[in-house]
Amino acid sequence: xxxxxxxxxxxxxxxxxxxxxxxxxxxxxxxxxxxADEFRDAWGQFHAARVNEKAVPxxxxxxxxxxxxxxxxxxxxxxxPDVSFFAFASTTPPMAEEDPTPRLGGMLGVPETAARHVxxxxxxxxxxxxxxxxxxxxxxxxVGLVVAADCPRGKPDSAEEHGAGAGAAAxxxxxxxxxxxxxQAEYGSxxxxxxxxxxxxxxxxxxxxxGYDRRAFSETLAGAVERLNFDVADVDVACVQAPDGKFPxxxxxxxGVGTEEIQTGVLVHELxxxxxxxxxxxxxxxxxxxxxxxxAASFGSGAGxxxxxxxxxxxxxxxxxxxxxxxxxxxxxxxRGDLTSGPxxxxxxxxxxxxxxxxxxQRHRLLAGKCPDCDALNFPPEGACSxxxxxxxxxxxxxTGAGTVEAxxxxxxxxxxxxxxxxxxxxxxxxxxxxxLDGPDGDTASAPAQVTGADPGTLExxxxxxxxxxxxxxxxxxxxxxxxIRPRTEF
Numbered sequence: 001x002x003x004x005x006x007x008x009x010x011x012x013x014x015x016x017x018x019x020x021x022x023x024x025x026x027x028x029x030x031x032x033x034x035x036a037d038e039f040r041d042a043w044g045q046f047h048a049a050r051v052n053e054k055a056v057p058x059x060x061x062x063x064x065x066x067x068x069x070x071x072x073x074x075x076x077x078x079x080x081p082d083v084s085f086f087a088f089a090s091t092t093p094p095m096a097e098e099d100p101t102p103r104l105g106g107m108l109g110v111p112e113t114a115a116r117h118v119x120x121x122x123x124x125x126x127x128x129x130x131x132x133x134x135x136x137x138x139x140x141x142x143v144g145l146v147v148a149a150d151c152p153r154g155k156p157d158s159a160e161e162h163g164a165g166a167g168a169a170a171x172x173x174x175x176x177x178x179x180x181x182x183x184q185a186e187y188g189s190x191x192x193x194x195x196x197x198x199x200x201x202x203x204x205x206x207x208x209x210x211g212y213d214r215r216a217f218s219e220t221l222a223g224a225v226e227r228l229n230f231d232v233a234d235v236d237v238a239c240v241q242a243p244d245g246k247f248p249x250x251x252x253x254x255x256g257v258g259t260e261e262i263q264t265g266v267l268v269h270e271l272x273x274x275x276x277x278x279x280x281x282x283x284x285x286x287x288x289x290x291x292x293x294x295x296a297a298s299f300g301s302g303a304g305x306x307x308x309x310x311x312x313x314x315x316x317x318x319x320x321x322x323x324x325x326x327x328x329x330x331x332x333x334x335x336r337g338d339l340t341s342g343p344x345x346x347x348x349x350x351x352x353x354x355x356x357x358x359x360x361x362q363r364h365r366l367l368a369g370k371c372p373d374c375d376a377l378n379f380p381p382e383g384a385c386s387x388x389x390x391x392x393x394x395x396x397x398x399x400t401g402a403g404t405v406e407a408x409x410x411x412x413x414x415x416x417x418x419x420x421x422x423x424x425x426x427x428x429x430x431x432x433x434x435x436x437l438d439g440p441d442g443d444t445a446s447a448p449a450q451v452t453g454a455d456p457g458t459l460e461x462x463x464x465x466x467x468x469x470x471x472x473x474x475x476x477x478x479x480x481x482x483x484x485i486r487p488r489t490e491f
Contacts, residue, residue: 020137023177026073048163050245054272084142124300144173150275165272187223369394453486
């Protein structure tokens with residue numbers, strides 16, 4: 001007999017006005033894709049069943065920047081409310097030991113006083129974070145924000161690596177939300193070795209015992225779903241953990257749902273295995289598509305499972321999951337950093353971490369200065385005013401993040417400053433632009449910025465752009481994040 005832990009949370013078994021609900025959703029996946037055929041050409045076979053293609057992070061993307069993308073979209077869809085509770089989930093946080101929520105929260109404008117939680121170590125982490133948020137509210141002075149982002153990696157010729165994708169999903173939680181988690185249950189049973197990552201390693205592994213893996217997956221998920229009280233016929237879509245394109249369907253019988261409902265919910269066929277973001281991504285997409293009754297079931301090796309039954313109507317959403325920029329297997333390896341020598345040992349513009357921190361209001365929050373004498377915007381807000389040339393104490397003015405290209409050039413191989421050499425080794429040529437960033441009152445401030453999200457040479461003077469958050473470079477083991485620009489999109 002296996003030991004199991006069963007918890008049906010009575011606080012969200014049925015809807016009350018005081019329980020936080022899902023008020024808005026957002027989702028993001030990188031624009032680059034690699035197909036299964038590219039892997040077959042490189043290895044002679046492809047181990048990730050029914051994954052047709054998968055999302056590939058750009059050289060300056062990681063779990064934190066993808067979380068920013070999803071979080072920003074979700075907050076925008078919700079009307080940019082104040083956040084009182086903030087949770088981040090990932091099996092691939094940028095640092096093994098460092099709380100990522102202060103930096104991510106700073107990028108998203110989360111108040112410093114918000115409660116913060118980090119969930120990691122399991123592909124179940126995304127739903128664990130969501131359940132924690134639903135249990136923590138309501139909040140008198142704000143909303144809850146839960147973000148799950150992941151970009152797992154495996155050993156080169158492994159099923160885990162062939163299927164490993166990338167993406168992020170986010171949820172705003174509020175008592176007035178229109179998606180109610182009416183039931184929730186969890187279940188745990190010992191199944192060691194189904195999926196693991198050793199301490200100090202980047203690559204996830206598995207024992208590869210197929211029957212054992214299937215049993216762990218199906219039995220653990222079923223253990224959680226069986227504790228829900230619902231009519232299977234009423235479920236529109238089942239959002240099931242998807243380590244590959246077969247496992248969710250193999251669990252259909254144990255879960256009591258049809259393969260059609262699972263097919264409606266899965267994103268693994270086009271995004272790959274998105275780890276802790278797998279079920280959150282499918283749930284966000286299902287809510288965005290207008291499904292009214294949703295089963296969400298996540299699995300974490302070890303093994304544990306969460307099951308959520310969601311009833312919804314008209315949930316505000318901002319979803320960006322499309323990607324049509326194909327990369328070859330060699331380009332894929334470059335973007336992963338497998339074909340680079342790492343950061344340079346010396347040279348470059350050294351900026352200490354304390355000095356970098358003093359500029360975070362500008363780099364993360366686009367805080368400019370408005371001259372009290374001539375009203376000119378200055379970015380960064382230091383030195384003599386660009387308008388009247390006088391030394392003044394600037395008033396704070398936050399730029400909107402939208403702008404127009406004033407000048408642009410391409411930095412070719414060998415032309416990048418040493419601190420950007422590693423990025424260029426991964427991504428190739430990149431553009432740098434001077435952009436007129438819009439101020440709050442229709443005025444602008446000019447600033448230099450790297451271009452991301454567009455092929456080199458495609459941006460032109462006069463193009464509309466927007467800021468996003470990406471990796472800048474890493475020195476002394478600490479990654480510097482800051483704004484870059486990309487072609488403007490509509491949220």
